[in-house]
Amino acid sequence: MRALVTGGAGFLGSSLVEALVESGHDVIVLDNCWRGRRENLKEIEEKIVFIEEDACLASSYERINNPDSIDIVYHLAAINGTKWFHEEARMVMDVNLNSTLTSLQFAEKHNARYVFTSSPEAYGESEIMPLGGNESSVFSAASHHQRHAYGASKYLGEIAVHHAVRNGLDARIVRPFNGYGPRLLGDAYGQVVSMMMKSALEEGFIVVHGDGSQTRSLTYIDDLVSGIQQAGEGDGLTGSSFNLGSEFEISMLELAQQISKLVEQETGTLPELVFEKGHPGDSKRRCPNLANTMEQFAWSAMIDLEQGLLQTLRSML
Numbered sequence: 001m002r003a004l005v006t007g008g009a010g011f012l013g014s015s016l017v018e019a020l021v022e023s024g025h026d027v028i029v030l031d032n033c034w035r036g037r038r039e040n041l042k043e044i045e046e047k048i049v050f051i052e053e054d055a056c057l058a059s060s061y062e063r064i065n066n067p068d069s070i071d072i073v074y075h076l077a078a079i080n081g082t083k084w085f086h087e088e089a090r091m092v093m094d095v096n097l098n099s100t101l102t103s104l105q106f107a108e109k110h111n112a113r114y115v116f117t118s119s120p121e122a123y124g125e126s127e128i129m130p131l132g133g134n135e136s137s138v139f140s141a142a143s144h145h146q147r148h149a150y151g152a153s154k155y156l157g158e159i160a161v162h163h164a165v166r167n168g169l170d171a172r173i174v175r176p177f178n179g180y181g182p183r184l185l186g187d188a189y190g191q192v193v194s195m196m197m198k199s200a201l202e203e204g205f206i207v208v209h210g211d212g213s214q215t216r217s218l219t220y221i222d223d224l225v226s227g228i229q230q231a232g233e234g235d236g237l238t239g240s241s242f243n244l245g246s247e248f249e250i251s252m253l254e255l256a257q258q259i260s261k262l263v264e265q266e267t268g269t270l271p272e273l274v275f276e277k278g279h280p281g282d283s284k285r286r287c288p289n290l291a292n293t294m295e296q297f298a299w300s301a302m303i304d305l306e307q308g309l310l311q312t313l314r315s316m317l
């Protein structure tokens with residue numbers, strides 16, 4: 001197959017591109033390197049075509065040779081990272097929404113299958129757990145905080161995808177639940193596992209937001225990539241949504257403690273825990289509803305947290 005991967009230089013995208021190349025597909029990456037890096041693809045750079053352009057602009061897609069031969073578009077380009085949601089709400093909305101509309105239009109024009117990378121944040125502050133079925137999304141008043149610039153952009157992206165499905169496009173939606181693994185950036189903009197590891201290694205402490213009782217289902221990159229690929233490659237999945245997440249939940253306090261122990265084991269120094277105020281709108285709990293995913297292609301997360309954390313930490317040493 002010939003695949004276009006937007007956001008293919010980022011954390012999830014680069015691993016997906018590697019897996020697609022490994023499976024024998026021709027891959028074109030469209031990424032403006034806003035947060036992703038070409039270096040993430042250095043081991044396969046000879047085997048792919050890299051277009052460094054903005055996925056929001058239709059003109060960027062004109063650089064693709066023979067666009068009618070693209071079989072599938074995996075759309076991952078987005079602004080991701082909680083601090084951005086608050087600081088740059090309008091930029092988050094602009095990029096996430098416009099890149100989705102433009103890539104969707106490209107897929108429609110060239111009759112390519114489309115896989116949209118949404119997020120559990122598309123459900124906003126819904127407290128229904130497990131999350132990701134037919135329940136309604138819950139967004140707080142816009143005057144309270146602007147965090148849902150991200151979640152709402154994913155929600156609107158899902159609406160756009162379902163509209164395209166209604167008009168005949170073969171499109172699917174995936175929702176990764178808190179991915180982690182090598183290449184995950186640990187700067188101030190996220191995400192949690194690598195932020196904790198980076199500050200443990202470089203500053204000697206780990207920041208826990210609030211009292212640390214909020215839980216997440218952390219999912220290792222290889223599991224997410226295999227789920228995204230299966231969602232893209234399976235037949236008869238038009239209009240389906242797939243939550244991809246581990247069923248094992250961990251509180252952020254327990255995560256910090258576990259990372260702290262692993263850092264001591266690997267470096268001989270035990271980082272301390274520091275408690276700080278969290279971001280407004282952070283959900284208390286997030287675990288995936290896997291009913292549809294397991295029914296359609298028997299996916300579940302295989303890599304256990306301790307093993308995944310150790311692999312991630314070692315990639316940072």
Ligand SMILES: NC(=O)c1ccc[n+]([C@@H]2O[C@H](COP(=O)([O-])OP(=O)(O)OC[C@H]3O[C@@H](n4cnc5c(N)ncnc54)[C@H](O)[C@@H]3O)[C@@H](O)[C@H]2O)c1
Nearest residue numbers: 007009010011012031032034035036054055077078178179
């Ligand atoms: N990592 C997770 O746990 C997670 C969870 C849910 C959803 N997602 C979604 O998965 C996708 C990938 O996330 P990630 O964690 O790899 O983030 P990431 O920031 O590492 O990757 C996003 C990529 O998009 C690129 N990009 C940003 N704006 C662009 C633009 N205008 N044109 C072209 N490229 C642009 C960035 O340079 C980056 O390479 C995103 O859509 C994100 O919302 C990720």
